[in-house]
């Protein structure tokens with residue numbers, strides 16, 4: 001079986017940045033399972049997996065545009081402390097959910113200067129070229145329910 005749209009794919013992977021630092025790995029965990037062709041994973045990695053078979057190993061470098069996006073200065077904002085109603089101590093590093101035109105967004109506090117709070121809505125890996133070492137562990141047909149939901153169910157997937 002080859003990887004194509006609507007197959008459930010399990011992969012082992014090691015993610016490193018351009019300096020060779022390991023950011024994430026499945027090596028001591030269960031493989032990552034996702035529903036191919038449903039944007040469950042970053043597009044650069046999903047595209048590279050198309051047509052692969054169980055046991056295939058490869059390495060791919062994914063530019064920011066096909067990973068977590070380029071760093072966008074417009075997503076950095078200075079907002080008054082009064083916006084954070086009911087939260088006493090705001091510190092750099094805290095993360096909040098914010099509602100935006102594109103849905104729920106995670107913002108990280110990067111600076112606190114009196115009543116001025118600087119927040120950054122960029123993904124932590126925005127602007128990074130990501131290197132993946134990948135091994136395809138399993139490929140199976142998706143269930144009807146998984147296709148309806150657009151994600152994987154079961155022990156290594158999504159739980160309801």
Ligand code: ZN
Nearest residue numbers: 149151153158
């Ligand atoms: Zn579901």
